[in-house]
Amino acid sequence: MKSLFLSLLLVSILFMNSFSEVRGRKWKGEGTTQNLESIFIGRCYDYIRIVNPAVGEKNCLELWEAFRNAFINKHPCNILPKDYELFIKLAFHTIPANKSLFWENNQLLVKSFTSGARRYMSLSDALFGFVADFLIWCGQANSTGLDYESCPTMEECENNAVDSFWRMASITYAQHSSGVIHVLLNGSAEGGAYPVKGFFADYEIPNLQKDKISKIVIWVVDDIQGPDRDSCGKNTVKILEDRLKALGYDVTCTDNYKPVLFLLCVDYPDDSNCILSSRDTDCLKIWESLKYAFIYKNPCNTTAEDYQPLMELASHPIPCNKSLFWSKTNDLAHRYTKSSHGFLTLEDTLLGYMFDGVSWCGDPSVPGINYESCPKRSECESNPGSVFWKTASKRFAEAACGVVQVMLNGSIEAGAFRSSSIFGSIEVFNLNPDKVSEIQIWLMHDIGGPQSESCSGHSIQRLKRILEERNFTITCEDNYRPVQLLQCVRNPDHEDCRLCPSSMETS
Structure with a gap:
């Protein structure tokens, strides 16, 4: 009995000590x-x-x-x-x-x-x-x-x-604080680069002295290997820019300010975003490597290997979430990238920009460049232009990361997605599911044109099956609003571009 009493007393003491420690915090x-x-x-x-x-x-x-x-x-x-x-x-x-x-x-x-x-x-x-x-x-x-x-x-x-x-x-x-004010934000931060409730928003901005400040410079820098959630002119950064401008400040904003980006790269020297090009891209070397690919060669016998030196010289990193692929929307896709500055098509990269709209070929029996005529794709598949664009498209797709956008034409009677296109035969199969988090399809219809296919259409469903089999996450949107508004710039009087009466009301 005495032993039992001591045991209970010991347990009680241990419990009280434990309870006391919990209460002490x-x-x-x-x-x-x-x-x-x-x-x-x-x-x-x-x-x-x-x-x-x-x-x-x-x-x-x-x-x-x-x-x-x-x-x-x-x-x-x-x-x-x-x-x-x-x-x-x-x-x-x-x-x-x-x-x-x-x-x-x-x-x-x-x-x-x-x-x-x-x-x-x-x-x-x-x-x-x-x-x-x-x-x-x-x-x-x-x-x-x-x-x-x-x-x-x-x-x-x-x-x-x-x-x-x-x-x-x-x-x-x-x-x-006075003179030029600098603000460094994290474009990869969950919830946005600029917290609308925080020390900067609640205590620092309200206490800036406007008469002492000449300019406010915003730098939005993404984490290396991190997502690109926010950028200048978008999301929470736009909220900040609008707030500062409403207060009367002169505001500028730069995405991935290089001095800060270089500092981040110290810890990620081998990351694709940290690869340094030569101080000045040698345009003469690029030209020589192009000539080497086709001069003195049969214009119907070009290979991807012929372009490898050119690809290495002229390639550069493609920012995540910025890749825009297209098919049968050439003019619209490029008008959109020029107006938004938020995306890159292949033709907006150095490789694509240099050779867009250009044709070239040589002749094994005649020195130099053939200025008379070059074979079309219908005449021979392995002509210099076709092989170049296939090779460049493959590399562009392989480099894509984050969220990828695809602009297709829903007014094409044969279907928006065609397996024979560069996108359908090359780019789709070279996107890397380990690097691409989502594929967003924008199915655009010509203003005044037929709406031959929607996101539930036959060819789009075929594309989705191909992508799902490769473990991609896919979304599709009919007439993505920002692009549709761009279409209406050239068709302001068309009935498809009429503004709702409520949007015309003024207070």
């Missing part, structure tokens, strides 16, 4: 960073002695006390931005004109790019941000100690010690 967040005081003071001296001695002398012990007093001996959910005012005042120094760099969703990249305030000075490159970067801290009500067990997250309470600090720091940083 009050918040979901991590506790205060170990050795916070030493890290803070060490960073302060590092900054004023090595990183940016131009800021002059600062009393690092005094800064620590001002920082600590903002949250110590207080409930960790009752810390306001103004509690840090003394610390910010003591730590403040000038933010150089034209050097401010704001950001969202790419903190580590920003730190690498600013290079410790040598290129730009982000908030964490200013002393008041530098000493607190990546740290966690909080205190407790009626206690002069730090809470190393747990600190509240933003979800638990908005006025926690860390978030209130960064709100105050962000406001101060924005108010003292």
Whole structure:
């Protein structure tokens, strides 16, 4: 009986200890960073002695006390931005004109790019941000100690010690930024490059001083090997551009700003997006390699191997989500890529651009180029032009990645998808299901023309079966709206292009 009593007592003690430990962790967040005081003071001296001695002398012990007093001996959910005012005042120094760099969703990249305030000075490159970067801290009500067990997250309470600090720091940083302002956004971020609720949107933009700012430059940079979810003029970036322009700012935007992209490539040197071409593409070498493919050769006996040197010289990476394939929509597809600048057909690449609309051939019995006549495809399949476009089309399809678009003509009586076309016989079978996440078919009908086929039509279903057998995800849309509007530019008075009365109403 005594043994049973001791056993029960032991279990009870263990349970109470376990329960006490669970109760001891009050918040979901991590506790205060170990050795916070030493890290803070060490960073302060590092900054004023090595990183940016131009800021002059600062009393690092005094800064620590001002920082600590903002949250110590207080409930960790009752810390306001103004509690840090003394610390910010003591730590403040000038933010150089034209050097401010704001950001969202790419903190580590920003730190690498600013290079410790040598290129730009982000908030964490200013002393008041530098000493607190990546740290966690909080205190407790009626206690002069730090809470190393747990600190509240933003979800638990908005006025926690860390978030209130960064709100105050962000406001101060924005108010003292001047000249050309730079904004670095992540085009691969889930939910969009520009969070409409965030420190930049809620605290920094409202505190920019318009009379001190000459321009705002936005850089949208995708992760290497990451998806291209957002770009200049699209989605959340357009929301940001429109907001800044409405506030009266001069705004420019660049996708995949090269200096930042090069920095990302340091970790992915072999990725296709990081392959560097020669400083100047040697156009004479490209011309010589083209001549080598057909000069002094039978114009009906050209091979893909003849064009390999040309392909290697003139090829370049194709951005993910930008490939646009087409069949029987030549004019419309290229008008669309010229107007949207968001997609590339084969003819928009260097290889396709150079040889689009051009014919060439040689003659084994006559030196030089044959300017008199060249064989048509109907005369011989392996003529120089046909073999070139088949070879280039194969490489274009192999390079496609992400979401791929296909523009087909639904007014063709024989069917929008033809197995004998370049798309149907070559490109479809050289798309890589490991690189292509989705294929979007845009089935366009000529304005005023017959609607011979829809997305449920026979040839489209045949195309879908081919693609599904190769494990592709496929969607199809009849008369994709942006392209249809482009068709109406040339046919504004056609009944298919009439605007709905509601769209003409004015307030």
